[in-house]
Amino acid sequence: MYNFDIETPSTVKDAVAALKQEDAQPLSGGQTLIPTMKQRLAMPSALVSLKGIDEMRGICEDDDGRLCIGGSTTHAEVAAGAGTYPALAALAGQIGDPAVRNRGTIGGSVANNDPAACYPAAVLASGATVTTDRREIAADDYFQGMFTTALEEGEIVTEVKFPVPEKAAYMKFEQPASRFALVGVFVAKYPDGVRVAVTGASEEGVFRWSKAEAALSSDFSGAALDGLSLSGDGMINDLHGSGDYRAHLVKVMTKRAVEAA
Incomplete structure (x- = not known):
């Protein structure tokens, strides 16, 4: 150092x-x-x-029924306190190990946008809103590629607001040494349709699988995914798995998430 x-x-x-x-x-x-x-x-x-800023910590519900989580809230606090959104609480409880969960924060994870991090999948699949010291940013506009977001220099993630779905689940195939997602899929069912977000797989970072969303919006069952597949092109190819392997895992983990939800 x-x-x-x-x-x-x-x-x-x-x-x-x-x-x-x-x-x-x-x-x-x-x-x-x-x-x-x-x-x-x-x-x-x-x-x-940012750890000592009380206004950036805690979990509450706003007037629109959204679960609002302060940017400095730790993974462990989300796991214990996001009871109205069980899938999100379960996701937080799977991050790293106890030391990481008691230090790492949701705001830090969302701001960093690691391509294998878990929270970006939850934020994107939930259609959440990322609040900063300057503005509010819709999830679909926030994530812009590997380690890249809509944040400007010096901009701070102060809160993330999650609309709570009717059903949801997160399934992660983790890399055992780091416990990052080799592939992670978050599925969330809302009255107006289903959102599916994938982390750990793409060279462009977290993304929505639109074909799966369309199929599941018509039939929310694992069988709805049977005719779908993804290309390995553009997927991460490293010593942990090829692009084709990751593409295969996306479908497997999506089906498991639907069944769990």
Whole structure:
């Protein structure tokens, strides 16, 4: 590690001001940023910790019935407190190990948009709204590719608002060493249709499987997926699995998610 400054603001306003420093970077749970800094892949001169900002923590329900989760809420807190959205609570309980779940935050995960992270699938499949210190961003507009989002420099994810579906489930085929998703599929059924989001598979990061959504909106059963398939082109191809293997897993995990829901 190298020397750097750290700021510990107590309000979002103070955090935004601190991030105006040259080379400053927000620090949430640090589960990605700190290892990256140790490898010198990122070298911010100052870190602005978001952990002490009370207005960014906690879980509540708004007037529209959406489950609202503060950006600094940890995975463990989501697993324990998102009871009105069981599929989301179950997803949070599968992330990493207890140490990771007690440090990592939903805001940090959504802001980082790792291509194998679990939360992006839940956010996209739920049609959630990502709230920042500046605006609200629909999930379909937020995720823009691997490690890429609609966030501007210095913009902070303060809250994520989830419409609660009629039925939902998340199924993850995890890479056993990292516990990241080799392929993860989140299926959510709403009155106006079904949304299916896939993480861990594509070179472009999380994506919606539109053909599966159309089939499941007509018939919410595993059998509705029987005639569907995905191409391995554009899928991640690494030592853990080929693109074709990941494409096959997407269908398998989608069917399992539907059956679980």
